[in-house]
Amino acid sequence: MNIIVCIKRVPDTETRIKVGEDGVAIDVTGVNYVLNPYDEYAVEEAIRIKEKDKSTKITVICYGPGESTKEIRTALAMGCDDGVLIKDEGASARSPDAVSSILSSAIEGREYDLLLFGKQAVDDDAGAVGAMTATRLKLPFVASINALELSEGKAVAKRDVEGGVQTFEAPLPASFSAQKGLNEPRLPALKGIMKAKKKKIEELGPGEAEDKIRVQKMEMPEQRSGGKIVGEGAEAVVELVRLLREEAKVL
């Protein structure tokens, strides 16, 4: 079995966001970057499949700036086999439609049974690249899965939707995006980290792609005025309920 996992380098969720000088993106000063948390579930799922079927080969593909080799090596250290970087210093400004076109060009011609994504990147929160790439490659796609089983050329996946759980069945090759809960991603072991350091990462250029949407402005949310303490202990709830009814008018 061959698995491709698409990953992204994103600011850690601990990051305090500030708008950068260009006014359309964040100030990257001092930002700590990590492998996108949802992509970790996709990487982990691929590794679990490999643990059951040792002949499995896992390739991680990352579209991003040169520094993304760090996140690729994280995935390799967890247990993936090969890394591919589609290097573009301007990657973070590209729209999902352009990114999906760049990724599908890099994926086309490779052999794979499964194409996995995280359900969204925790930077732009668009959740679009997986579905768009799968459509361009004419693959079955199910978003936001929290269970995956493979057998005899097909995949069965489950996901939570409003009001229940849906089960889908798709022939391979197929594509899925991973939701939290799919598995518990492992931390890379020291041996894996050492091995990953020595691996050669294939490097590609991004080629041409047009952006169909453009960010014009980034701004901070309105500051909340908060900070009013109604009182201490259970006695304070009388005043709290009065304020919620009479001042906030939400009860």
Place this chain on the structure above:
Amino acid sequence: MAGCVLAYAECREGKIHPSTFEAVRAAGLLAEPLGLSVAAIVIGDGLDDDAGALGGYGAAKAVVVETTGAPPAPSRWARTAADVARAEQAAAVVLPASITGKELGPLLAAELDAGYLPDVTGLSVEDGAVVSKRPVYAGKAFVTVKAVSSPVVVSIRPKAFAAGEPEAGATAEIAKAELAAEEARDAKQTGFESKGGGKIELTEADIIVSGGRGMKGPENYEIIETLASLLDAAVGASRSAVDAGWRPHADQVGQTGKTVSPDLYIACGISGAIQHLAGMGSSKTIVAINKDPEAPIFKVADYGVVGDLFDCVPALTEEVKKVKE
């Protein structure tokens, strides 16, 4: 020349879901300055009457695609909607950003080779182009994004656009369209297990009562649930409560969970990690109950109560009961 702005009718368990009304209204916000009409696309079984009623929210026309049996695969739905969007010359397609809407949006955009504006909280038209405002980094920042090609697919965040009351007597003209042909690549839906019938969705709730690490264990959520059911509220949780296995991931509020903006958010025993604050910071009114007066949650809370949640939450339930009588 484009002819309409198309709104997608989300159907859940055989009925048009109210989030559709918000999508039809949002489509109207674009259609008016563009000088276009609003149409809706309804894929389901025997929904002609409900589709016609979308006229009350501003749809001039409803294109109904009849299906029976298992719902069509998302990819097949996307091809069907793309066919209708092309036939109706849609300048934009608007969907509710539900879990399925968030999947259908990019599938449809890719089918139409269109741009996609996800999970937007504001919409306008500038120089004939669709402009959206949306949160990024789970709400830590907002971006204004312009569509530089047409058509464009837009998903709207639940509760961000008002559905309002329907106009009495207005009905949409019904037209019919066919499902796109099935293809081998369509993932088949083989099962649906209904859960918690009538449970209020976090992202759609007017009130949320949320519990964090201060709950000390899963068995203690009963006091949260009692208060929530009294208020017709949804129950949320912090990441630490979810990671501890006390609550399902579907309940998680914050980055790597859900971003919510209810009218009232009651945070119980939640300290207020930056990821959590991002996910609930746009709530209209925030109440925090925490025994640590230094907890960051108090900095964003409109009303804070410093105290043990095991005393305060039941007391709050009793007080709400009193005023509700």
